[in-house]
Amino acid sequence: MTYCVGMMLDRGLVFMSDTRTNAGLDNISTFGKMKTWEAEGDRVITLLCAGNLATTQAVVSELDERAKAHRDRNPSLFEMPSMYQMARLVADTLRDVIQRNSDTGQRADSVFNATLILGGQIAGGPPRLFLIYPEGNFIEAGSDTPFFQIGEIKYGRPILVRAYDPALSFEEAMKLLLVSFDSTVKANLTVGAPFDFHLYTVDSLVRGQIGRIEQDDPYFQTISQGWGDALKQALDSLPAFGAELPQPTP
């Protein structure tokens, strides 16, 4: 399993991914699931991956190879004129990889499916965020649905739904995401630290702060432990069942 979130804020895009992959519960490893490409002043692209690791690595490798030799090969993600075209390129690559593995060779017990979050900005356009399905189609985030989750989305969703605000600062968004990731990690063994993140500032067209938060990171520990206490206090602040309800102020 996996847990990744891509989020649109007024001040930019925030990405976070866990790094645990598993082939059964008795076989877990750490792999990065976030990849960022940059052409300074022209474009910054970040991809988050959930699903079959061979599939997502193949997608990233294909995009990467073409990007490195982008004068020779087409289509390259450095040549796409818009984020929409970029999403189509990535989606087509994903569908091709899945099809290639599905049509030929050994049959596997599991399907080769994967789901991706693609976000970034190209000079001349706004930042955009897409959720790409294994079928090769995709949807775009907007003001109604300003963030996407992939993988084990359920445990960490309620806090995102309640506390997301487009005006969040990067520092507040990181806190929110770490609470969401902590809730997920506490409930699902197949999601685990360290967590990779990228904070992209709107219109900067350079990579923002990119980093990795380890399980024993002091800030993450503070959040993880503090959140339990904060939740209990939040619960305490509400009236108990059967108590006199506060009257609405007129």
Next chain:
Amino acid sequence: MTYCVGMMLDRGLVFMSDTRTNAGLDNISTFGKMKTWEAEGDRVITLLCAGNLATTQAVVSELDERAKAHRDRNPSLFEMPSMYQMARLVADTLRDVIQRNSDTGQRADSVFNATLILGGQIAGGPPRLFLIYPEGNFIEAGSDTPFFQIGEIKYGRPILVRAYDPALSFEEAMKLLLVSFDSTVKANLTVGAPFDFHLYTVDSLVRGQIGRIEQDDPYFQTISQGWGDALKQALDSLPAFGAELPQPTP
């Protein structure tokens, strides 16, 4: 889908269930999923059901019929000498019903599976709580795992894990459960109010408070709206990413 929780507290057992059933998203109805049997001074039994509605209704009806004519028919849940025997009876009934539907007649697209939570107390023994699987086996709650969820368990789990305490009062437990149910309802259309509950007091051997909370119940509305604000405050109380961390007090 469904969401039900059975919980052991020092002062008794707490049960809550939603009432939404659906055969597709375009066909939803309201059905109670909680059933309580009582023989005052001797035993109180509550059953929560998730899964195929025909299956769970058949299980309840069979148990109910035998219970009503329990002098004539065996085995009846009013004659079981212990909660363990009770769990075996219910589990056997569940397995029989599933098997009967699976072996004969039309094939359905969906399986006939169901999962049950059984809790209660019989004179001479302590309150006990069981989770019964469609295969007809079951597990019992203990101090390590003092509550069971069935149905759509994920959205509402983080708050239970964080805030459960065996010393909770019934009033606090109801608040906790309504927060958990609210988080689930907000994320999954196939879980919905009204919510049925039963608060059984340890060693009372009579039905406790039984009731139903409607969507527009003023208390539920207070919790639902208050929880969003309380969560934001909880989040605000934690240090933002990159901030100076509070030093642990020596």
